[in-house]
Amino acid sequence: MTDTAHIGVIGMAVMGQNLARNIASHGIPVAVYNRTSARTAEFVEAHGGDGPIVGTETIEELLAAVERPRRLLLMVKAGAGTDAVIAELSDRLDAGDIIIDGGNAHFADTRRRERELTSRGLRFLGTGISGGEEGALHGPSIMPGGRADAYEEVGEALETIAAQVDGTPCCTYLGPDGAGHYVKMVHNGIEYADMQLIAESYDVLRHGAGLSTDALADVFADWNAGDLESFLIEITADILGTADPRTGEPMVDMIVDEASQKGTGRWTAQLALELGVPSTAITEAVYARVVSSRNAQRHHAASVLRGPGPDGSIAADGLVDDVRAALYAAKIVAYAQGFEQLAAATAEYDWDLDLGSIATIWRGGCIIRAKFLDRIKQAYDRAPDLDNLLLDDYFRSRVAEGQDAWRRVVTTAVASGIAVPALSSALSYYDGVRRERLPANLIQAQRDYFGAHTYHRTDDAGAYHLRWTTDGSEESRD
Ligand code: NBP
Numbered sequence: 315m316t317d318t319a320h321i322g323v324i325g326m327a328v329m330g331q332n333l334a335r336n337i338a339s340h341g342i343p344v345a346v347y348n349r350t351s352a353r354t355a356e357f358v359e360a361h362g363g364d365g366p367i368v369g370t371e372t373i374e375e376l377l378a379a380v381e382r383p384r385r386l387l388l389m390v391k392a393g394a395g396t397d398a399v400i401a402e403l404s405d406r407l408d409a410g411d412i413i414i415d416g417g418n419a420h421f422a423d424t425r426r427r428e429r430e431l432t433s434r435g436l437r438f439l440g441t442g443i444s445g446g447e448e449g450a451l452h453g454p455s456i457m458p459g460g461r462a463d464a465y466e467e468v469g470e471a472l473e474t475i476a477a478q479v480d481g482t483p484c485c486t487y488l489g490p491d492g493a494g495h496y497v498k499m500v501h502n503g504i505e506y507a508d509m510q511l512i513a514e515s516y517d518v519l520r521h522g523a524g525l526s527t528d529a530l531a532d533v534f535a536d537w538n539a540g541d542l543e544s545f546l547i548e549i550t551a552d553i554l555g556t557a558d559p560r561t562g563e564p565m566v567d568m569i570v571d572e573a574s575q576k577g578t579g580r581w582t583a584q585l586a587l588e589l590g591v592p593s594t595a596i597t598e599a600v601y602a603r604v605v606s607s608r609n610a611q612r613h614h615a616a617s618v619l620r621g622p623g624p625d626g627s628i629a630a631d632g633l634v635d636d637v638r639a640a641l642y643a644a645k646i647v648a649y650a651q652g653f654e655q656l657a658a659a660t661a662e663y664d665w666d667l668d669l670g671s672i673a674t675i676w677r678g679g680c681i682i683r684a685k686f687l688d689r690i691k692q693a694y695d696r697a698p699d700l701d702n703l704l705l706d707d708y709f710r711s712r713v714a715e716g717q718d719a720w721r722r723v724v725t726t727a728v729a730s731g732i733a734v735p736a737l738s739s740a741l742s743y744y745d746g747v748r749r750e751r752l753p754a755n756l757i758q759a760q761r762d763y764f765g766a767h768t769y770h771r772t773d774d775a776g777a778y779h780l781r782w783t784t785d786g787s788e789e790s791r792d
Contacts, residue, residue: 319368322347325348333451340474346358411437424459428460441458444501499581502582503599504649510735524630541642592651628726673691
């Protein structure tokens with residue numbers, strides 16, 4: 315079969331297989347290739363009859379099977395694996411052919427690859443794909459960035475295979491070079507914060523107030539029927555209601571409390587620091603996973619570092635409603651920070667990201683899909699240049715309503731020795747951004763005292779230095 319496939323998929327591990335099945339299920343002819351050809355053969359054996367799927371054994375066969383300009387979707391290991399495949403392809407492709415990297419690439423790698431491939435006459439689309447195996451098969455959230463003229467050639471297929479919410483595909487062209495992978499990375503960062511806030515809420519109610527996992531399963535199911543409705547709350551209810559098939563104990567109690575990570579949360583936090591954006595909830599969520607992973611150290615410390623006495627125990631009365639309100643308010647902060655980071659990135663890299671569209675394509679197919687994202691879209695429709703989501707009328711009033719409960723949850727957790735880094739840092743961020751005057755005046759005074767770094771006055775323009783330790787006089791340093 316020559317020239318018959320609309321698109322080729324390279325990399326037949328779980329993501330590539332499921333995306334190829336998804337593409338074929340829409341009647342779009344797809345050619346598939348994997349370095350280890352036995353995997354391709356197994357895949358074609360199992361699914362070749364499901365739709366227009368062509369198995370190929372060599373890169374040459376794959377390139378012959380795909381119509382021009384070739385559209386090639388890479389689903390291989392991010393990093394060196396992706397570079398190796400691109401190097402193998404780029405010598406064999408024709409001008410105008412399109413490589414779509416659907417892996418979890420760092421956006422700086424995507425920028426580099428886009429530059430290199432453009433200089434060779436090829437077109438590159440760095441494309442974030444969220445939703446794991448299930449999303450890949452049934453409709454992921456797709457975040458494409460790179461050459462706009464390349465998107466015109468592949469957009470229809472990508473929008474067809476993406477999740478659809480209210481008739482709108484969870485896929486849209488986002489911007490040049492690394493924009494797609496940056497948006498995907500912040501998506502993953504927000505996912506870290508969302509999961510950490512849920513875990514802290516569970517901790518306060520389970521280990522602070524002593525609710526059973528069965529009772530908590532009902533609490534989360536109830537929350538999922540309201541404003542907190544989301545994939546993560548839904549699966550949390552399901553997880554908490556699941557018994558261990560071996561012992562009959564709650565499954566969650568049988569799972570070691572060490573959270574792993576693949577790095578996208580850490581990248582988001584690192585890049586937030588570089589941009590000077592306070593993405594504190596995401597960063598705390600990354601740190602919390604690091605603390606959890608030091609299991610041996612924690613076990614030792616638990617026996618030597620004392621916590622609060624019995625007065626620190628938590629009364630369950632009213633706490634469930636308080637935690638729901640705290641979780642919602644803190645979630646608003648986490649998303650506000652993530653979107654602030656995207657706004658800073660678009661300014662830094664000249665991407666022209668449309669923040670409302672990003673909220674729209676996260677509504678389905680991905681891990682952070684939630685009713686809540688409609689609210690974010692509406693906020694950007696009302697004010698496309700919104701500085702901070704917290705300043706939108708809806709979010710402002712919801713945080714204002716929830717804040718007393720949020721403060722009670724954080725103070726209760728602190729008093730009872732339950733770590734709530736994301737809930738409390740999100741609250742500190744809220745209190746920081748809403749304060750007209752912060753204690754940074756003292757920091758500036760200290761910097762001027764020890765390093766003559768100067769300060770600005772509240773009552774006059776210009777930069778000044780005070781001779782703190784000599785005659786106490788002030789000099790202008792403009
Ligand atoms: P993996 O990330 O485990 O990668 C395995 C695939 O990469 C195999 O097909 C393997 O071929 C191929 N590969 C490697 Br490794 N090095 C190669 C090389 N030098 N040349 C050619 N092929 C090479 O697969 P995955 O879990 O399906 O994920 C694919 C991409 O999608 C990754 O970038 C991942 O980060 C991203 N992603 C994954 C998920 C998820 O839920 N798993 C979600 C979203 C995005 P072989 O069979 O010959 O070894």
